[in-house]
Amino acid sequence: MKTVARLVLLLVVGVAGALDLEALVESLLDKLNGTSVGPVIATCLGDLGAFESQLNASVAAIEAGSATQALDGLYLSTRALARAVDDCDVPLAVDYLEKGANALGFNATAHYAGEALTTLVFGLNVTEDVLRILDDAANGAGSDAGAALGDLILALEGSFSCDGKTGTALEACVLFEGLLGGAKIFLQDQAACEGVLEDAVGDVARAVSRLSEGDGAGVFNATVAALADLGRAADACGLPDVAALLQQETGELRAANVTVTDAPGVLLNVTVEGLDVSGDVAAIAAAAAADDSKAAGLACAKLALSLRSAGCDSKACGLFEALLDAFAIVGSDASGDCAADLGDAETLFVQGAAALTAGDVEAGLFDFSVALRDVGGAARACQLDALADLIAAEAVKLGAANVTAAPVHILVDGLDVADAVYDAAKALVAEDWAAAGAALGDLVAALDAFHCGDDKACLVVENLIAALAVVSADVGGACAADLETTWSDLSGALASFEGGDAAAGVANLSVSLTSLATALGNDCGLERVAALVESEAAALGAANVTAAGSAVAVLVKGVDVASEIAVVAAAASKGDAATAGKELGALLETLGVAACDTAVCEIVNAIVSVFEDVTQDVSGCSGDFGDAAADLATFAADLGGGDVEAALAPLSRSLKDMGAGLKDCGVPEVADALGQCADQLGLASVGADAALVASVLVAGEDVLDEFGDAGLALSNGSYATAGASLARGLKDILAWNATNGCASAACLLLEGAMAALGALEGDFAACEADLDAAWTALDAGFESLATHAAFSDASNGVLKNDTVLWNQPAQVAGAPSDLLSRKNCEVFKDQAACDIAAKNLRHQRLYAELYRRRHGNATAELSSWWPSWDDITEDFDQLVAHVEEDVDRVWSDLVDDLEYLVGDDVAMAAIKDVAAALSALSSAITDCHAEEIAQVLSKLAAILGAPAGIGWLDEGFKIVVDAAEVSNDVYDALLFVKQDDYFMAGYEIAKLAVVLVA
Structure with a gap:
């Protein structure tokens, strides 16, 4: 039946009667379970309100001619339904619903060709299934709608089959099927990764062999290798999130604490940051030993997903994991640095939930808003910058919500989010942190919704940025005004293309996209998207358009994008702005990488x-x-x-x-x-x-x-x-630099100089195997070192030949410089740096004591290196007042020096300028409370200030100071000045001390 006819049918009978939600759920679960669940299902159902509203939105969207929005509504309703039936003891059905929701939300596309609609998921045409669900829902036929949704999900489950494969290829296919099933992802075509998958099968077989031999360590090593193979296979199969997850967790396993045991039936104990995963590791080999490749794949997924919470020692950490799941982010976890900013969030969420349930809505919203900002900080630590921006923006909106009482309404940009807020509060009061994370994900998504209504330009932008994986934007206010002509310009250009005047259509599309880029960059806060739109608009303007009969070619950067433009045009001709925006985003991404050869x-x-x-x-x-x-x-x-x-x-x-x-x-x-x-x-x-x-x-x-x-x-x-x-x-x-290091030119110059001094002491002791000899070298070069220079020497010199002992302090506190942390704390008022500096100081004391115990009296001196935190911070503000001024003077001196060196008159003034620069640099470091390092630089400045021999030899320019040639050192420093490389300039200047002070 033609799509238009189906739409007419919906319009005619769409108000036939109220939808029987319980009948729909019963019919759906019967289909997915394969057996009848009966009306008793009504006793365990959760709230179906979100499911109903999203399904109604999907029906309304298809009636309005927007297939893309209809798919979005179907995705959200399926996800809500999975949560609603989670307490009904139907795990198979819940598993199907979760995978089906992810497939509809992230792998479905809708295209128009004339009047005909085509909806694809993983290349499978599910158009009739989707329309049947929405037809039945519009007609109030709940039981039929449920059965149709079940048919769709089962069709997706069976869209890829391992039938026809034999031997190792079959085992590989089934293993991968189990892995992706465990990760709630439907299978895609795995032809591109079959070779790597067979490597995984080989490693699993090796684990089985070691299991039969009682070799616990062998089982573990083979299992880790199999997970690494599966990660490479996922990457080759176009599943980057799954690949990232497996690669990340494989790395954690390689750093796990593994012990082989003699206990009956237990070959080994495996703990990762306090999380015991011994059973998960053993389950993989056990399933494979039973010739159950699918169970082995499921066990691999279970192990990888379990490791996501390793190091997660707070309830808020579990909430963050659930929030990632709500946004379908697989390849990140909340452990390690990602969880660092979640401590206050836990207290604030609990406090806010208590206030909400007690009736103090405004106080509860304030606590939720601040807690969400902490969660946004955690997302940024996980390199999820777009999600962090989204959460931070919506946290601000929530804190400024308009609250009314009796009944309570929480209005944000005209949207009532009271239900979503109270869902999160109820979960928090029940201490169900996973449910709270899911509810907060729904809340953030609701706050971020564009609420475009019938505004075509808004729909274009919403779906354009969704296709480009940009999480958030605000298209209201001035942005909306800038976009007033967007839809008419775009649809007019595309109509020309579809009407047969391809050249004019492409030219006008280029012009309209240029205008869109201007609007996006001016008031919409989407500068990066604007840059892409503008550059590809220019590329379209230079396209080579040819037509031979009905065949059209549009060559841009050597790539024919005529079919991509036709898809956008077809959606625009239907008035489906959402699909047009999504396909326009896909076109821009294609053009963005087209010329990379x-x-x-x-x-x-x-x-x-x-x-x-x-x-x-x-x-x-x-x-x-x-x-x-x-x-x-x-x-x-x-x-x-x-x-x-x-x-x-x-x-x-x-x-x-x-x-x-x-x-x-x-x-x-x-x-x-x-x-x-x-x-x-x-x-x-x-x-x-x-x-x-x-x-x-x-x-x-x-x-x-x-x-x-x-x-x-x-x-x-x-x-x-x-x-x-x-x-x-x-x-x-x-x-790391943002917290411990620095980014300004002045700071980088200081950092480079101090890094050089650290390397210098390492040079003194790099070849010294004996700790006493290393200490003697330290003492001869610099007396009573108590800051970064001493600690860096320990890391680079003293402990270089003791890697077993050194590994832990290096990871915890080695490279971070106390000096730099204190500088960022006190100069730049960075509270996070203050916390890290204090923590590093504690670790340094701990490891100094550890060295003393391991190496005896020879290292007793080390335990006195670390000054107290109170001593470090005392009167610090007075000491750092001139840091920026001093370093600016350093840079000016260096630039002057460069002018001398590259000119015809190479004279003593060049060396004197280096001396002046070093003198100023030592003042800057003194201001940062590192007197010992400053003394070294002052000494070097004095040496350089003395008469030096400068001349030309057969091999070129030569500078001799105290019989030491420093031509290359001076030239290297000035070369980096010329390149505006502040860090390396500071590094090379300080390296002069290697020759002239040591």
Whole structure:
């Protein structure tokens, strides 16, 4: 039946009668369970209000001609129904409903071709199923609607089959089916990842073999390898969230505490951050030993999902996990740093729930609002920046809600969210933190809803940013005014294209998109989306449009996008602005990556997308990335060969080259970030602990997992995945810098100088195996060191040959500098830095005592290194008043020095300027309460201020101070001045002390 006829039918009979919700649920559960559940189901049903309202919204949307909105309503209603039947002892049905909801919400598309509607989920045409559900619901036929929904979900479950496969391929297919089923994800075509899946089967078989031999350690190692294989398979099959989850949890398992036992039936104990997962590990091998590959896959999923809560020691942490689930975010967890900002949230949520139930609505809303801001901070620590922005924005809205009493209404932008707020409060009072997280997810989603009504331009923007995976925006107020002509301009251009004048249609589409970009960038707070729209509008304006009969080609950057434009045009001709917006977003993403024809372009594109949250076209500057491709290949080869330390240098060089190229691509912040991380990679510390778990500490962050994933993806030719993995590691480094390090030019110059001094002491003792000899070297170079320099020497020198002991302090407190934390605390008034500095100080005392006990009296001196926190902070404000002023003077001196060096008159003035710069730098460091380091720099300044020998030799320019040649040192420092690289300039200046002070 034609879609238009179905719509007419809905309009004619859509008010036939009230929908019998209980009959619908009973019929649905009968279908999904395969057996009758009977009317007794009514006694266990939860609230069906959300299900009913979303289903009605879906019916209204299809009546209005918006298939995309109808699918959204069907997704939300199915998700609400899964929660409503969760207490009815129908786990199979709940499992089906959750997977069906995710499939409808995140894998469904709707397209019009003339009057005909096509709805696809994973390539399966479910148009008739969807329309039958909505027909029956509109007619009040609850039982029929339930059966139709059941048929749809079962069709999705059976959309991929392992039938026809044999041997290892069959085992691999069924194992993957179980894994994805456990993660509430329906299967997709796995042809692209069958080879990697067979590797996983081999590792599972190895685990079974070790199980039969009673080899607990062998079982564990083979299981971890199988999970890693499944992660690579998920990546190859286009399931990045599942891949991220498995890669992340595999890394946690590799760092687990594993002990082999002699207890009957128990081969090993496995704990990850206090969470015992021994049973989950054993279940995988046990299922495989029973030849039940699907159960083994389910067990793999259960283990991975269990590990998400490892290190989660608060109730609010469980709430955050549920919130991630509500937004279908699989590949992140709430452990480690992600949970750091959740402590106050737990108290505030409980306090707010108590106030709400006691009738003090405004106080309860205030507590909820502040608690949500803490949750937003946790999301940012998890690198979920878009979700963090969304939660923070909606928290502010909630705090400013208009509250009325008797009955209570909580109005936010005209939307009553009282039910959602009280659902969360009820769950919190019952201490059901998972339910509270789900309810808060619904609340945030409701607050974020655009409430576009019939506003076509609003619908276009809403669905455009949804397609681009931008979580939130506000299209009201001035933004709405800017968008007034958007729909008429777009639909007019697309009508020309569909009407046969393709050239005019594409040209007008380019013009209308340019206007849309201006509106998005001016008042809508969507600058990154605006940049993508504007760049691709220009590309469309230069398109080569040809027509031969009914065949049209639209070549943009060498890619034919005629069919993509036709899909947008078909939706627009139906008046379906939501689908038009979604397909327009897909078109823009296609154009954004269309011209990337090299591996390094794909990598950079992925890095930028992670940093900017939106695809950006970097093809125009891809020729400026220097030797990045060759260096990345070397990095992957070194990493694959196990030489982690050697891999860091080519990675650092590649980041420099990519950052330099990106400066011409309109993303200067990303370019600067790559340059900053490249510098710090050059100072990375590589080590391993007692279990030989390697680490790569850059600043204070271990990034080996992310860089390891990137190296593996590069070796497999998965360049977009490699770029995304690199970006995650780089964001970890930058996040550490934001709390412990610094970003301003002045601060970076100081940080570079102090990092050099840390490396200097390491040079004194790098080859000293004996601890006493290392201490002697320390004492000879600098007396009574009590700050970063001493601790850095311990990390780089004294303990370099004692990695078993050193691994823990390095991870907890090694690279973070007390000096820098105190500086950020006191100079920049960063409370988080104050907390971290105090925590680091406690850890340093602890490990100093540990060294003393392990090494005896030779290290007794170490325990006196750490000054008290009170001493550090006393009168600090007076000491730091001139830091910025001093460093500005340093930079001015260095720039003057550069002018001398690159000019014709190379004279003593260049050296004197270096001396002046060092003198000022020592003043800056003195202001930061590091007198010992300042004394070193002052001494160096005095040496440089003395007469020096300057001249030209056959091999070139030469500077001699106290018989030591420092030409290269001076030149290197000034070269970084020329490049505006503050960190490395400070580093190279301080390195002069290696020659002139030591």
